[in-house]
Amino acid sequence: MTNSIKQSGAEQDRVYIFDTTLRDGEQSPGASMTLEEKLQIAELLDAMGVDVIEAGFPIASNGDFESVSEVAKLMKNAQVCGLARAGAKDIDRAADAVKHAKNPRIHTFISTSPVHMKHKLQMEPDEVMEAIAFSVSHARNHVENVEWSPEDATRTDRDFLCATVETAIKAGATTINIPDTVGYTVPQEYFEIITMLRERVPNIDKAIISTHCHNDLGLAVANSLSGVQAGARQVECTINGLGERAGNAALEEIVMALNVRNDAMPQWTNIETTSLARASKLVSSVTAFPVQYNKAIVGQNAFAHESGIHQDGMLKNNQTYEIMTPESVGISQTSLVMGKHSGRHAFREKIKALGYELGDNQLQEAFTRFKDLADRKKHVFDDDIVALVDDEVAKGADRVKLVSLRVIAGSEGPQQAMLKLEIDGKESEIDSTGDGPVDATFNAINALFPHEANLQLYQVHAVTEGTDAQAEVSVRLEEKGKTVTGRAADTDTMVASARAYVSALNKLLIKREKQAPDSLTA
Ligand code: KIV
Ligand code: ZN
DSSP states (O other): OBOOSOOOOOGGGBOEEEEOTTTTGGGSTTOOOOHHHHHHHHHHHHHTTOSEEEEEOTTSOHHHHHHHHHHHHHOSSSEEEEEEOSSHHHHHHHHHHHTTSSSEEEEEEEEOSHHIIIIIIOOOHHHHHHHHHHHHHHHHHHOSEEEEEEETGGGSOHHHHHHHHHHHHHTTOSEEEEEETTSOOOHHHHHHHHHHHHHHOTTGGGSEEEEEEBOTTSOHHHHHHHHHHTTOOEEEEBGGGOOSTTOBOBHHHHHHHHHHTTTTOOOBOOOOGGGHHHHHHHHHHHHTOOOOTTOTTTSTTTTOOOSHHHHHHHHHOGGGTOSBOGGGGTOOSOOBOOOTTOOHHHHHHHHHHTTOOOOHHHHHHHHHHHHHHHHHOSOOBHHHHHHHHHHHHHOOSOSEEEEEEEEEOSSSSOEEEEEEEEETTEEEEEEEEESSHHHHHHHHHHHHSOOOOEEEEEEEEESSSSTTOOEEEEEEEEETTEEEEEEEEESSHHHHHHHHHHHHHHHHHHHHTSOOSSOOOO
16 A cells, blocks of 8 residues: 655656646537636646646637647646647647747647548548658757657557658657547557557657557556556546546546556656645536546545445554555545634635645635635535635636525526626626526526527536535536536525526637637548
């Protein structure tokens, strides 16, 4: 059993963690994030020791370009990477986006499998080969740190794969990523592919080999670890395994597998494991993608012991049923915190312990809300404070604000909402009815601020236990193919619902200003 936070070992066993939550993760339908949310996640990834952050696909939209560029300016240690297809326009845009990073990286890719080349690219293999040489050397004209990926590598002809990798390295690629784009491979096969590249590509020692495994068969983590055993030294992964379709390899699972089973796998990462739970919560709440209860490492039940036999064993010695401690992944056993008598100093210390750095104004706002919450709620837990602070940090310069809400609910309909909003500094109010209190509240918002967006998701989740728990509400809106997720927490579910809806509207207003310059086809 290990409680160690970081492991260090021989340099040749060091595994670089490449996080693509903000790029591949954001490609999950409905997982779109605002600039502020991306920066919040990126700062945490940087602080916890992630080596490379893939912050977006700069050509995809002005919003993506801006996020890559802002993440690049902000990161203290992590390399910042922008994704680009094989054309000059994509690569130039990516170069422009990462140019302020301390260590900028361009990640360029093209498909190499027969099915992708024929049907998606409609290119012959020799044309693909030319595009590889061109794209990598073009990227190298901008930066020294160039990653190249043969998309759908695991369904690519093996001889062709070796030839493409050799060409990419010759053109200057410093990292060769081997994507299992459709989550098709199995651990033994992936091991053999990486081994084959190490044995057959003559210049392979000039590049780091990377894994990028999708989870369509539930094998993403196993395949990635198998790649590492075969000699890969970078793993591409995402927090909570977020990503296209069934997602990517989960960062927290890769890191903890290497950490806990260091006896079986000598490879190590530089990740501060005590930040894993916090990162999981943040990504889950920003995207409104719940973490399954029995998810490894960060699920609500990952350290819960229900059966009498297990509880008895745990009381005698926790090694009986725990292979790692909750503390080692940042889950605090003593999460009961403060009440209404707690002062500002204790609050500031708590915020720090939870991994936040707030400016004076944000701290003051958060403290006022904490006091208000402590007046209404008997026990304020760590999770309450996390919800409250995330809520505060997510707030921008909102054009629409909730001033007040009164709701009449009950068995005698119609339910009614009396709502006051401030829109661009001017207050207006309305009474609306609806089929239930949520419907009445949302109708009132629509009447005061008419818009065309469709409601895609309305989700309520209790932050802690008990009837006085805060409700954390997520509202996802869609307008012309763009989605945004608003969230808010309050002990009153209706107030949280109204604030979450208003927050989504504010995000939509920002998104409207950032249109895509180019439609994306690979
Ligand atoms: O899954 C994939 O092939 C990708 C590439 C762009 C690396 O995400
Ligand atoms: Zn991918």
